[in-house]
Amino acid sequence: MSNTRIAKLLHEKMPHHTVNSWNTMVGGQLREMIEQKRKRAGIAYRKNAHTEEISGRQKPTSEEGDKAVKRQKISKEESRNQDIQFIAQFFADGEANGVDDEDDDRSALWERLHKKGKWRTPSSWEEFYEENHLEVKRHFSDIIDQEAEQ
Structure with a gap:
């Protein structure tokens, strides 16, 4: 999910700030936290895919x-x-x-x-x-x- 999409979702939940304001916040103060979450989600996705592959599917x-x-x-x-x-x-x-x-x-x-x-x-x-x-x-x-x- 892109930073722009995250900013739009935040604006929908909390419209007291503009989308551009949220975009600045996501790109600045929250950037490290979001990148860590993305990294962890990617790792979890790969681990899950690997476990599924091992547990029954034939490897090509x-x-x-x-x-x-x-x-x-x-x-x-x-x-x-x-x-x-x-x-x-x-x-x-x-x-x-x-x-x-x-x-x-x-x-x-x-x-x-x-x-x-x-x-x-x-x-x-x-x-x-x-x-x-x-x-x-x-x-x-x-x-x-x-x-x-x-």
Whole structure:
């Protein structure tokens, strides 16, 4: 879970501070505690996965495992590229027109995007955009350039 998502959840529980205020708090004062919790959760997840693997599932051969990992990496990359292209096309189609940078308007933007791309939640679209905004902008520019040429 990203720090932005944590800040939004804190704001929902305690709206006396803005999302940006919570984001600052999460990124500053609470950062070490959150990182420790993430680390422990990751360790617990791996231990649990390892115990399940030992307790009955067959381990694939290393060759089968390598192929599965490669397929998974390729499909994740394809999925990421499709989502980047989807958001860029969303912006190029003018779906974001009239939306300011205010929090309420931005949440309306992610709601609109969610209605078109239901495989992600509005908050996950926002997080995805925050992580990949440079590539989205590059794809957006490419789309606009192609439309201008036609």
